[in-house]
Amino acid sequence: MVDRKPAWTGLGGVMVALAGAAQTRAVAGAVDARQFVARAAAWRRLFAGAPGQRWALYLDDTAEFAAALFGAWHAGKHVVLPGDTRPETLAALRGQSDGWAGELPDGLVPAAPGTDADAGPDTNWPVLATHDTWVTLFTSGSTGAPGAIDKRLAQLDAEVHTLQQAFGRHFGSETRVLCTVSHQHIYGLLFTVLWPLAAGRPLPAARLAFHEELVAACQEDGSAAVLVSSPAHLKRMPAGLDWPAVRGAVRAVFSSGGPLPPEAAADALRHLGQSPIEVFGSSETGGIAWRQRAVHADRWNALPGIAWRLQDGYLAVRSPHLADESWYVCADRALPAGDDSFVLGGRADRIVKIEEKRISLTQIEQSLAAWPGVREARVVMVELDVGMRVAAAVVLDDAGQAELAAQGRGAVTAALRRHLAAAIDPVALPRRWAFLPALPCNAQGKTTEAMLREVFRRTVPDVRWLASDAVSATATLHVAGDLAVFDGHFPGSPIVPGVAQVDWVMALAPQKLDVPPPQRFARLDTLKFQSVIRPDSDVHLALTWQADTRALGFRLTSDAGPHASGKIVFHPEAP
Template sequence: MTEWLPLSEVAVRARVGRRIAPGMDHAQFRARVADWREAFARQAGRDVALYFEDAVGFAAALFGAWHAGKRVMLCGDNLASTLERAASRVDGFAGDVAQEFAPLQPEQGGDPDELVALDEAATQLFVFTSGSTGEPVAIEKRLDQLAREVEALEASFGEEMQGAVVHGTVSHQHIYGLLFRVLWPLAAGREIAPRTFFHEDLLMAVGRRPAVLVASPAHLKRLPSQLDWAALHGQLRTVFSSGGALGADAALDARRHLGVAPTEIYGSSETGGIAWRRWNREQPAWHALPGVSWRIVDARLEVRSPHLADAHEWWRSEDRVATEGEGFRLLGRADRIVKIEERRVSLDALERHIAEHPCVQEARIGMLPGARDTLVAVIVPNESGWAALREHGRRALSQTLSHFLAASHDAVARPRRWRFAVSLPVNAQGKVTDRELMALFRPERPEPHWRLREAESAELELDLSPDLAVFDGHFPQAAVLPGVAQLDWAIRFGREAFPLPPRFLRMEALKFQRVARPHDRIRLQLQWLPAKQCLQFTYTSAHGPHASGRVVLGE
């Protein structure tokens, strides 16, 4: 058993021979932190923004900045728009960001023996939460809040994780990944594996060593049944899920595939972890983490916790709950009441009703603003639902579901527009937000139908719906797919398929041969040439070739 180190001392006290990550032991990690401390200490200003693809490289820079007295902002991604917003709030950047943002580089020769324990109350960072609207909101977190939370996690789950390597599908640039893939493993002395994006990569990465998986609901809902998951049985000690609700069907399927019952963590960026439940049976109750107190006031959950900014005040959530044994059950959000033509409509109640239909696996309702606000529905059909879609079409199933609601909801309080999806859309934090839902009704790009995904080649088909926002105004008399959209899609889908370098360098051999129009089905072929750092793409359809080119990328 490895000695526990407080977060304030993970870079201060030595762990002889302990491996932090593949190719890095604890001594090398401390040296890297010291190098970053030297660099940050020479940088003017207090606030720095970090974005790193690699979790351990990120951890070294994070602790280096903290030991230099900096306040750290975590960028959720390294898109230019994100970095530009951050630039107005920080004094510098470090990590995998474009050179125009002048990212800081570590110094050489820092002395790890000069590092002293961090002041938990004075050490800070900012994370971003999307909330329910999708607009990023900065949340300040002190080291004492983070430290108490990883201590609570270790007290709850540490014993079953001894000797395990920590694997993850989620980004450490958000609070869940930060805690579970970086801070907790560092304090407990567990090895941190590189992030895995695809299920096949996870199977290969785990191998024969004991492992922990830090996943999102979106990942666990999409476990392909054709893979040999039995190879992980006995190797996976624990599977965590957070960032959104994991439905009973997905949880029990994950338990069957992975050989271990998923453990869900309930909380938020503001509150930190509140409670947990494990899917050893259907619909388990939530149990508070150590140190967290809870009560129900006006049917809503209130918590008091050392993970909050004020550990002594009660924090009131918008979650409706009911007591169940020594725990509680979530009943939906109290704030999901909207007005449609002066009629109050509970989106939660509407979703629950639709989910009772024999063709529906999951449903999410939103309100599309406009001259006349409209309720819209995103439906994840079950097997019966997909069969109905294939046989009768979307319009027929939409009408069937609307008639199903008619007994208890009049026409004003029923969705007017419907979308059917393989899964509910989520953001980078694994949350279903209004922004992701509304994008399905005015999407910028079509849903990909992947035909091939290999290490260096991929192929997908795209149905060009007239509803795509990229057709707006281009051109009114005869809509065509803009060339800039084709470039954007090639890079975006390329990043889904391959671990591409973060920086766009240039285009090569770009050709546009034939216009693509609404209702076309086009095929996108992608080839990743790692030796040349080049993404090659070709668009074709039944009409012939549409466009091709090469995108050169770099670090």
């Protein structure tokens, strides 16, 4: 059987092509062309009747998202795509849009297919005016608050043409797209929605959140597939899965959103049978260059139609993906590498001021990464009682983890501080530390500042449960010095406030005992605070539950003696 080349329509004519396609043409999973057009028509009618120009859209289902997106564009709306539905994102979104649709709070959604309110397909789909059709995307916020970026459909159309020219050889008409990234960001939007639709290929049926889902998808259907992924996903590939099934199906692997470490690229080649095609770019610039480490090592090659040069040591590009023909200077340092390729020299320093001193957060991260036991490190500014200070999130390698287990958290943080002190001003030494199995990341594989700050809002100590039954439980609590409860209590001599100790009991008891929820709290009885709890100490917690009196007894002790004890009494259940 000869695998025909997919028909290219471009983004302006997507709905024209689908409206005229055979009903049996698959658009995504079990969704055929007729069903997709009908759903897009329902979204178009909904948006056409909605006031305002700028409408925010969030949907997890890829086919439904694509139908809503093109329905909104054909209704003349400017679509705003939030990257997630976190409270901070939604708060910022209110100033960016006139209304919300899809899975956003109180978002507009058309009637379900097949209901009386669903008027069925619509064959009137003019070609979109790509220069007058708009979408707003947001930067990842990996080095600050996410920024809104308006793009014409013409820019996105130029970019999918570029992708087809550079990588279309990896696709036949029957090639499936498997993805681990979200279409709410530019990388996922281009690779999993717009490029497939422009090229007449099916959309991915669903986003794969776990490696096991990728393996299962290839075991169930061994037909040719292309994987659209991210460094966050490719860096964490467990060895024990059925990778031969994946190698038999996957024809190419794409990665974007950040640099893929050499060892992760090698792991992907071993497990997936393909050296990942890394695509370098940003929300502002679109795609700029690409490489495969197995072929190009560190060198980046410009995508078709992209011009680049160095400007004061920084990479500058001119591209049809940009709003105009001007040169755009990136925040990335670069060096020429021959054969019209370049290597990156790192992002421009993120400079902050601490006590009137200019501090490079990039330098701190690079210094941390140079310590023998560190695999990855990111730093962020957090608000403490003494003002804004540096906090460090660190991922240790096997040797670092072994040292952490043997020496303890205090010894490892002290070693890291000594290591940093040789190159970093004392005022910039991290005040908060978090040792994580992996950096937090969003659906695009990006570690944002908001996600890092969330890590350092930790108020409850690490817990190791020792024993438990229906009426009692015991545990050891490690009270790390970087817990947020020490903020303001007290500078120079930090201690755990009494209210925080009670909060610990309320937070930890439900993990082992069938106690009422916190909102049924009635009072504290026989409460005593005998001695203070200081940072970097281990405390023994003992809990007892008396169901008849609805009282939770607790004691906090350590080698230094008793610290606190008392009873938390709960209101009875409502009749």
